[in-house]
Amino acid sequence: DSGVTQTPKHLITATGQRVTLRCSPRSGDLSVYWYQQSLDQGLQFLIQYYNGEERAKGNILERFSAQQFPDLHSELNLSSLELGDSALYFCASSPTSGRAGELFFGEGSRLTVL
Amino acid sequence: AQSVAQPEDQVNVAEGNPLTVKCTYSVSGNPYLFWYVQYPNRGLQFLLKYITGDNLVKGSYGFEAEFNKSQTSFHLKKPSALVSDSALYFCAVRDIGANTDKLIFGTGTRLQVFP
Numbered sequence: 001d002s003g004v005t006q007t008p009k010h011l012i013t014a015t016g017q018r019v020t021l022r023c024s025p026r027s028g029d030l031s032v033y034w035y036q037q038s039l040d041q042g043l044q045f046l047i048q049y050y051n052g053e054e055r056a057k058g059n060i061l062e063r064f065s066a067q068q069f070p071d072l073h074s075e076l077n078l079s080s081l082e083l084g085d086s087a088l089y090f091c092a093s094s095p096t097s098g099r100a101g102e103l104f105f106g107e108g109s110r111l112t113v114l
Numbered sequence: 115a116q117s118v119a120q121p122e123d124q125v126n127v128a129e130g131n132p133l134t135v136k137c138t139y140s141v142s143g144n145p146y147l148f149w150y151v152q153y154p155n156r157g158l159q160f161l162l163k164y165i166t167g168d169n170l171v172k173g174s175y176g177f178e179a180e181f182n183k184s185q186t187s188f189h190l191k192k193p194s195a196l197v198s199d200s201a202l203y204f205c206a207v208r209d210i211g212a213n214t215d216k217l218i219f220g221t222g223t224r225l226q227v228f229p
Binding site for chain 2: 002004031033035042043045048050055056058090092102103104105106107108
């Protein structure tokens with residue numbers, strides 16, 4: 001158990017809909033990362049937050065947004081969903097930002113868009 | 115830009131034999147390299163990392179990795195494979211800059227250990 005909690009574990013929805021994925025980092029970790037894992041594109045970095053502020057942005061679509069709240073949990077919002085958004089979405093946390101430390105991953109949220 | 119490459123989609127090995135999962139890197143500056151493992155329907159688990167120092171890094175579950183600067187490689191190894199080692203293995207490099215801080219992952223290598 002990594003200590004990172006993601007909900008929901010599975011989500012099935014229709015095209016055009018909006019979903020919210022939730023992540024609780026390990027106790028005390030200030031950094032939260034979101035990654036998307038799909039069969040054709042592998043593990044893609046989406047976005048990172050550090051202590052409530054956006055720290056780094058990757059291949060995140062404009063239809064997607066994220067935030068980190070004062071209690072350090074984070075949410076990833078996916079809107080106007082398309083079939084291609086079906087993927088496994090991982091949250092990871094680490095205690096620091098800009099340091100060479102490992103990330104601790106949650107079990108992921110599997111999104112299926114029909 | 116920082117990147118890692120995993121040239122093998124799959125590696126097959128018999129139980130008890132040594133295993134190697136290959137990774138090469140391309141970085142500017144000093145590399146911070148990682149190996150993660152993903153079991154079916156699970157998240158990624160950290161195995162080991164190289165930051166600086168000894169080129170042979172020991173990690174979890176009996177795995178180790180050898181950093182080779184001249185060959186820009188960071189291969190994952192284990193002296194004696196177990197069936198339970200069968201999983202998806204990812205090499206990663208840390209990309210740190212003024213406006214970036216993330217791990218960049220390779221495409222993954224599926225390790226299959228046969229009894």
